[in-house]
Amino acid sequence: MQYLVYVKVPRYELEWCEHHFGRPCQFPSSSNLPAVLRHFTRERPMDAPAERREEGEVAIVLPDSRAKRPDRYNFLTHHGKRAVAEAIDNIFTMHLWEDLTDIGCRSVQLSCLVMDWMETNGISMEGNNYENLRMKFQRIKDAYRRRGVNISRGYKHK
Numbered sequence: 001m002q003y004l005v006y007v008k009v010p011r012y013e014l015e016w017c018e019h020h021f022g023r024p025c026q027f028p029s030s031s032n033l034p035a036v037l038r039h040f041t042r043e044r045p046m047d048a049p050a051e052r053r054e055e056g057e058v059a060i061v062l063p064d065s066r067a068k069r070p071d072r073y074n075f076l077t078h079h080g081k082r083a084v085a086e087a088i089d090n091i092f093t094m095h096l097w098e099d100l101t102d103i104g105c106r107s108v109q110l111s112c113l114v115m116d117w118m119e120t121n122g123i124s125m126e127g128n129n130y131e132n133l134r135m136k137f138q139r140i141k142d143a144y145r146r147r148g149v150n151i152s153r154g155y156k157h158k
Helices: 011-021 032-040 078-100 110-120 129-145
Strands: 004-008 041-043 057-061 073-076
Touching: 004 073, 004 078, 011 057, 011 078, 011 129, 032 041, 032 073, 032 078, 073 078, 078 110, 078 129, 110 129
Parallel strands: none
Antiparallel strands: 004 057, 041 073
8 A cells, every 4th residue: 555645846846856857756776866855744533634735736755664664654744744745856957957957068059958857757838937947947057057167068158
């Protein structure tokens, strides 16, 4: 039997998770996310209602663990859900960054790169997905540039 928890993430991260890790999501056992889940899962309080998936939440399978069996430890507090969402965001951002900065000479516009990356990673163009991802990538570059570090490979900035 699978035990699930539900965590609110941005739409693009939800679609990315489901594309790479299934629906419900099962993260690789040797990755960081099962460790985060094990750390933050608690015994379900007696008065806690059964969880139901809400709009914008990703369904995650709790990993098997001898230390914290999911049949007993299957509750995430508000802070635990925030920690899992943060871990998902960190992995997502690393994937986005690694893929979009891997082009030796950027002779195409960032918009083409982002849209191609979205398509490759199961992210729809619905809503603000494109603009959110473009800005997320740009904010990372800008943060480094403010410190005098140009991390755009082969692309000159004014």
